[in-house]
Amino acid sequence: MQTNVLEFFLAGALKKCPNKTAIIDGDVRISFAELDRRSRTLAAAIVARAGVLNEPVAVYLPKSADVVIANVAIMYAGGIYMNLDVKIPPLRLKNILDHVGPKLVITSRDRVAEVQGATAGITHSQIVCVDDIAAQDIGQEADAAPLRFRKLIDTDPACIINTSGSTGTPKGVVLNHRGVIDFMDWVFEEFRFDESTKIGSLSPFYFDIYILELIACLAKGATLVIIPDKLPIFPAKLMEFIAEQAVDFLFWVPSIMVNIANLGLLEKVPLPALRTVFFAGEVFPTRHLNMWRRALKDAVFVNLYGPIEIHVDCTFYIVKDDIPDDQALPIGSPCRNTDILILNEADQLCATDEQGELCVRGSSLCGGYWNDLEKTTRVFVQNPLNTRYPELIYRTGDLAVRRADGLIYLAGRKDYQIKHMGYRIELPEIEHQVLGVPGIANACVVYDSPKKAITLFYQPSGAHVSAATIRQALSEVFPKYMLPTTYHAMAQLPMNANGKIDRNGLLLSLADSD
DSSP states (O other), X not given: OOOOTTHHHHHTHHXXXXXXXXXXXXXEEEEHHHHHHHHHHHHHHHHHHOOOTTOEEEEOOOSSHHHHHHHHHHHHTTOEEEEOOTTSOHHHHHHHHHHHOOSEEEEOGGGHHHHHHHOTTSOGGGEEEHHHHHTOOOTTHHHHGGGGGGGOOTTSEEEEEEEOOTTSSOEEEEEEHHHHHHHHHHHHHHSOOOTTOEEEEOSOTTSTHHHHHHHHHHHHOOEEEEOOTXXXXXXXXXXXXXXXXXXXXXXXXXHHHHHXXXXXXXXXXXXXXXXXXXXXXSOOOHHHHHHHHHHOTTOEEEEEEOOGGGSSOSEEEXXXXXXXXXXXXXXXXXXXXXEEEEEOTTSOBOOTTOOEEEEEEETTOOOOBTTOHHHHHHHEEEOTTOOSSOOEEEEEEEEEEEOXXXXXXXXXXXXXXXXXXXXXXXXXXXXXXXXXXXXXXXEEEEEETTTTEEEEEEEESSSOOOHHHHHHHHHTXXXXXXXXXXXXXXXXXXXXXXXXXOHHHHHHHHHHHO
């Protein structure tokens, strides 16, 4: 019985194809044997610096082979890896580090000042520089360090992924070994991954898509081709890169795929090697999906759905039949060993075609939110359909319907949490920061779904406050994908009968202005 994610590597690629290329990162090529050696060396340094068994270790590095090495090293040491975005504002970095309290931070010499400048909570002794470790030869110590991971059990945390939080502090989602193993076992049963697979890794390594990419690499000997960060803003060059590298597997968010389709690049840049395309994180317009399918007739397209709280994804739909451009794409059926409950307001199962909240039960549920029992107990609740024994379900807040054919379709959000550019964002978090800007009396953030635009309506308390002023203040706290796209100053925000801001009215005003 497998109890640890690292066992995918030990019984998989390391054993079966140690000399094969594991990672392509620009001009860097790293074999599985080299990945193992460098990870063990770093693991020894981690263990020598601090006891990290079941403790978080942050990785503050740009997307690169070094992050993969660090993650495997942390797993060898029995720790919990937490990849961070090196582009986030210092205040957000401080919030995450202070909230999670990692035992160590793995970074590079040129970024030590950024870590120390963000928070006083991380001392110099808690920082491990990959540059220094790479120049060392720890020798026999590296052989002893890996034994630490064998002390873990499958319900222990494997990693922490930080996502938006409504109070301004990101939520640390705790993913455990059991959930990752369960999800990846299903992936390997349903889809073909082997030593010939070349993964075009586009998403950030602090995103959940990376989990599938990493484990497919470690377990099956697939090669992880790291796509340079600058390519997504140049779609033509991105396509050329995929073609030159003969990438045959993609797991992308739809936004970039829509852009590629709109630019007509599918006809201009053939991708004969591409055989499997996963997409998730937001709705993929059917018209654009059909453009991809027409251009890549032999490729398999798979729509996946799932909040990060359930270990990557919990439903899937393999697109086989022709779907009209104006018809919504289903999120499909539950992944193996996962059950989807669609509950009405009385916490009863919805009938066919009845809309309700999508809830999930099974081993796919994460361990909750790091250091936040209140938020955890709010959404991980006793299954209302089961009064006989304790059983948790996760309330996603997503609205869905199950049709007569058994397929599930999304119908929107129950609250004000959105998916934007593949990221899950809580609109109240943005409002919370806007209200902290001097001169702002009130604020409301809504999501203009047709335009995929985060829209801010704000009420100055006196003198005019410019959109540029607000954007500058928010850019010091949020990454770019969380910044409002449009700004509307109003003398008075509309209120509904119960005295709350009329969000629906504001949304309708956007629709009327089109």
